[in-house]
Amino acid sequence: MEGLVLRSTGSFYDVLAADGQKYVCKVRGKIRLEGIKETNPVAVGDRVTFEMTNDVGAITDILPRKNHMLRQSVKKTAHAHVLAANVDQVMLIATVAYPRTSLGFIDRFLVSAESFRIPQVLVFNKKDLLKDDELQLQQKLTALYEKTGVTALTVSALQESQPDVLALLQGKITLIAGHSGVGKSTLLNKLAPHINQKTGEISGFSEKGMHTTTFAEMFAINNNSFVIDTPGIKEWGLVDMNHQELSDYFPEMRDVRLDCKFGSRCIHVNEPQCAVIAAVEAGTIALSRYESYLSMIAGEDNRK
Ligand SMILES: Nc1nc2c(ncn2[C@@H]2O[C@H](COP(=O)(O)OP(=O)(O)O)[C@@H](O)[C@H]2O)c(=O)[nH]1
Ligand SMILES: [Mg+2]
Numbered sequence: 001m002e003g004l005v006l007r008s009t010g011s012f013y014d015v016l017a018a019d020g021q022k023y024v025c026k027v028r029g030k031i032r033l034e035g036i037k038e039t040n041p042v043a044v045g046d047r048v049t050f051e052m053t054n055d056v057g058a059i060t061d062i063l064p065r066k067n068h069m070l071r072q073s074v075k076k077t078a079h080a081h082v083l084a085a086n087v088d089q090v091m092l093i094a095t096v097a098y099p100r101t102s103l104g105f106i107d108r109f110l111v112s113a114e115s116f117r118i119p120q121v122l123v124f125n126k127k128d129l130l131k132d133d134e135l136q137l138q139q140k141l142t143a144l145y146e147k148t149g150v151t152a153l154t155v156s157a158l159q160e161s162q163p164d165v166l167a168l169l170q171g172k173i174t175l176i177a178g179h180s181g182v183g184k185s186t187l188l189n190k191l192a193p194h195i196n197q198k199t200g201e202i203s204g205f206s207e208k209g210m211h212t213t214t215f216a217e218m219f220a221i222n223n224n225s226f227v228i229d230t231p232g233i234k235e236w237g238l239v240d241m242n243h244q245e246l247s248d249y250f251p252e253m254r255d256v257r258l259d260c261k262f263g264s265r266c267i268h269v270n271e272p273q274c275a276v277i278a279a280v281e282a283g284t285i286a287l288s289r290y291e292s293y294l295s296m297i298a299g300e301d302n303r304k
């Protein structure tokens with residue numbers, strides 16, 4: 001049989017088959033030996049073949065992936081953890097306040113997705129709570145990110161139904177991320193009440209320890225639309241990215257940097273006649289984006 005992996009606990013997998021049934025499977029040992037260097041051979045979003053010989057099925061093969069998203073292994077070894085496979089788009093839920101999501105975190109997330117060539121949606125939530133100046137900031141950010149090619153919108157997941165978000169999810173597999181407390185579960189419940197996520201959960205001191213054992217989980221919004229909920233997103237890493245390559249993943253820098261005097265050797269930090277720096281000074285590249293770029297170049301950990 002063929003199916004879609006909805007959930008992984010590390011050793012067991014929930015697989016949704018074409019007949020609409022969910023089956024619990026294990027990985028047949030030899031898949032692990034086929035040169036997969038990630039810590040987990042099968043990820044949420046994988047399409048697999050499996051056999052049901054008894055209560056627990058056996059995954060026999062992974063079908064070719066369209067893409068996969070990695071996050072760094074906690075121990076910073078050579079191994080990376082596959083967060084999810086076959087993702088059509090990512091949706092970052094952010095809040096300008098209550099709690100505030102930093103621009104550094106937003107940019108790091110978008111750059112990671114861009115590096116995997118996965119389109120991005122940015123949803124600013126809790127608009128009902130915002131004061132005038134906060135609303136203005138949110139509008140400014142929405143415009144800023146739209147300009148870089150991100151689909152950005154503003155919602156109140158608690159107070160309104162979400163036809164626009166639902167339309168964006170239609171027919172796709174969407175990975176959803178965002179800090180604890182921004183309203184991910186509230187939004188999922190609005191989109192698909194049958195998902196019935198707990199909301200308002202305090203994530204206490206145990207959260208850090210949970211990263212190693214918590215895995216992404218996929219939910220069906222309807223027959224052909226799925227969302228992947230991702231715990232432990234702070235581990236989101238910029239895997240294997242060098243300085244020259246980083247500006248590839250800032251869409252607004254891609255064309256501009258062709259005019260840098262030192263060409264592809266310029267990393268746009270302090271080189272003379274750098275077209276990127278000139279564009280920041282001219283205001284055509286947002287200062288906040290450039291600051292995020294510099295902090296990533298410096299290897300700063302802005303995953304907060
Ligand atoms: N006022 C307001 N509160 C919200 C909104 N969305 C979520 N919340 C509240 O924010 C808290 C955290 O929401 P939750 O969905 O659990 O966040 P999660 O940690 O991202 O899953 C809960 O108390 C929600 O009721 C919103 O649009 N407006
Ligand atoms: Mg939640």
Ligand SMILES: [Zn+2]
Pocket residue numbers: 257260261266267268269271273274275276277
């Ligand atoms: Zn430059």
